[in-house]
Amino acid sequence: MQVFLEYLFAGISNGAIYAALALAIVMVFRGTGTINFAQGEMALFTTYIAWGLTTKNVPVVLCLLVATAAGFVLGAVTERVFIRPIERKSLLATLIVLLGLFLALNSLDGILWGNQNYTMPSLFPNSVSSFVSVGGARLYWANLGLWIVVAVLVGAMFQLFNHTRLGLHMRATASNRESAALSGIPVGRILMLGWGFSAAVGAIAGILFTPLSPDALGLGEMFPILIQASAAALFGGLDSPGGAVAAGLLMGIVEALLSGYVPAIGGQLQEAIAFVAIVLVLLVRPQGLFGSKEVERV
Amino acid sequence: MSLLEITDLRGGYGPSMVLHGISLTVNEGEIVVVLGANGAGKTTTMRAIAGLISRKGAISLDGLSIIGMNPDKVVGAGISLVPQGRGTFAKLSVEDNLLVGAAKRRDRAGIKEDLERWYEVFPRLAERKKQPAGTLSGGEQQMLAIARALMNRPRLLLCDEPSLGLAPIVVREVFSLLTRINAEQTMAMLIVEQNAELALEIASRAYLLEVGNVVSEGTAASLRNSDAVRRAYLGY
Numbered sequence: 001m002q003v004f005l006e007y008l009f010a011g012i013s014n015g016a017i018y019a020a021l022a023l024a025i026v027m028v029f030r031g032t033g034t035i036n037f038a039q040g041e042m043a044l045f046t047t048y049i050a051w052g053l054t055t056k057n058v059p060v061v062l063c064l065l066v067a068t069a070a071g072f073v074l075g076a077v078t079e080r081v082f083i084r085p086i087e088r089k090s091l092l093a094t095l096i097v098l099l100g101l102f103l104a105l106n107s108l109d110g111i112l113w114g115n116q117n118y119t120m121p122s123l124f125p126n127s128v129s130s131f132v133s134v135g136g137a138r139l140y141w142a143n144l145g146l147w148i149v150v151a152v153l154v155g156a157m158f159q160l161f162n163h164t165r166l167g168l169h170m171r172a173t174a175s176n177r178e179s180a181a182l183s184g185i186p187v188g189r190i191l192m193l194g195w196g197f198s199a200a201v202g203a204i205a206g207i208l209f210t211p212l213s214p215d216a217l218g219l220g221e222m223f224p225i226l227i228q229a230s231a232a233a234l235f236g237g238l239d240s241p242g243g244a245v246a247a248g249l250l251m252g253i254v255e256a257l258l259s260g261y262v263p264a265i266g267g268q269l270q271e272a273i274a275f276v277a278i279v280l281v282l283l284v285r286p287q288g289l290f291g292s293k294e295v296e297r298v
Numbered sequence: 299m300s301l302l303e304i305t306d307l308r309g310g311y312g313p314s315m316v317l318h319g320i321s322l323t324v325n326e327g328e329i330v331v332v333l334g335a336n337g338a339g340k341t342t343t344m345r346a347i348a349g350l351i352s353r354k355g356a357i358s359l360d361g362l363s364i365i366g367m368n369p370d371k372v373v374g375a376g377i378s379l380v381p382q383g384r385g386t387f388a389k390l391s392v393e394d395n396l397l398v399g400a401a402k403r404r405d406r407a408g409i410k411e412d413l414e415r416w417y418e419v420f421p422r423l424a425e426r427k428k429q430p431a432g433t434l435s436g437g438e439q440q441m442l443a444i445a446r447a448l449m450n451r452p453r454l455l456l457c458d459e460p461s462l463g464l465a466p467i468v469v470r471e472v473f474s475l476l477t478r479i480n481a482e483q484t485m486a487m488l489i490v491e492q493n494a495e496l497a498l499e500i501a502s503r504a505y506l507l508e509v510g511n512v513v514s515e516g517t518a519a520s521l522r523n524s525d526a527v528r529r530a531y532l533g534y
Binding site: 165168169171172175178179181182183184185186 | 379381390
């Protein structure tokens with residue numbers, strides 16, 4: 001039981017960051033129609049910014065806020081400068097630009113912060129003794145804090161989508177861009193905000209997740225997470241924010257339990273689970289768990 | 299001065315020009331119809347006014363030039379286009395579709411009032427307000443598209459082929475509603491229509507387009523009696 005709970009806790013923490021990044025991917029996909037391959041690297045870049053500030057003795061909360069704001073700007077600028085002029089040309093060109101951005105951001109991290117790994121300080125008490133015991137298993141405050149913040153963040157995003165005017169305009173733009181413009185929505189500004197919000201979500205997720213293990217902040221940190229988050233977004237249905245979050249959590253938990261209990265998978269084959277999931281989803285249910293087949297009568 | 303004044307409007311898609319210098323006017327409270335065969339440039343004219351394509355020449359609404367404006371600014375200036383194909387937000391509820399139509403407005407009370415007004419005029423939308431708009435019938439989606447455009451309280455309503463793909467009885471209903479809205483709200487309308495007979499019935503003036511040029515214009519009655527129009531578009 002104790003071992004099971006420890007696997008489960010680790011799975012929920014991984015799942016929470018998959019969920020947050022998958023949500024970010026879905027937000028971009030709904031507006032722009034592409035998977036933002038640079039989503040993970042954007043989160044890594046902002047995590048480095050936060051870490052850099054902590055080395056200057058800035059309180060972690062303040063680092064989080066600054067890095068989140070930086071993430072928002074990074075996302076918005078990316079849409080305006082790299083995506084908007086190119087997306088009308090072709091979807092493929094947009095994808096290539098995003099792959100380029102992925103590499104460019106990663107190299108920039110390397111230039112600015114070097115290729116050694118760092119330990120990101122936690123927002124929450126993070127010593128060996130800061131845990132509560134649940135059924136004999138240790139639940140660390142940093143994990144619990146991550147869960148709560150991600151839950152609040154996801155809740156806030158859903159509130160934004162479904163109960164605000166801005167959210168309505170975002171959904172309308174995602175549904176039919178030309179019609180949205182004809183209704184008076186400044187489509188460009190709405191897409192820019194969507195990219196900004198999605199990068200801000202990624203920034204928060206990265207800053208909360210990285211402190212969970214020592215020496216986690218490095219150039220290769222986010223790539224595997226991006227793969228898992230993309231798989232989760234696909235699994236949940238690329239246009240469904242709720243599906244992305246549910247699938248992200250599910251993937252984190254399944255992955256932790258499988259690699260814990262099936263020695264053949266262990267720590268090594270962990271990432272293969274995402275690939276298997278992607279292939280299975282595309283075969284069995286291409287629209288994902290909660291994605292919609294467009295219902296439209298004409 | 300007319301409400302809408304278009305002078306020497308040129309435009310098209312990329313390098314291919316479709317409009318070769320169109321001039322037309324719409325007066326306050328008037329219904330004007332644009333007739334023409336497929337490919338005459340009717341839809342392109344509408345898209346040029348709405349700011350969806352790049353265009354040259356002069357377009358002004360009540361003296362204000364809108365030629366360089368983006369689509370959302372044109373809406374803000376008081377021109378709403380009901381696009382061909384209706385532009386339904388399929389996954390959004392009927393009510394959310396209507397609220398999107400009020401994107402340029404800030405007056406909450408007025409928006410609510412208008413929702414009620416258009417639910418009264420289009421009772422079938424009221425019955426289906428929580429339903430995803432993609433599940434509506436073609437006729438209902440056309441009504442929704444018109445009501446959505448009206449939520450902007452435009453001074454000029456542009457309708458692109460409102461009869462397209464609808465059963466004749468539904469087409470009658472749509473046109474009688476347009477007439478009613480025109481009368482009750484004294485709202486000017488510019489309507490592009492293939493169904494020339496019906497369109498000339500509700501319009502006060504008409505323009506006839508051929509390959510991107512205005513070839514004939516006049517009162518609806520005079521165009522109905524012109525031999526050219528009768529042979530080409532009325533079939534008798």
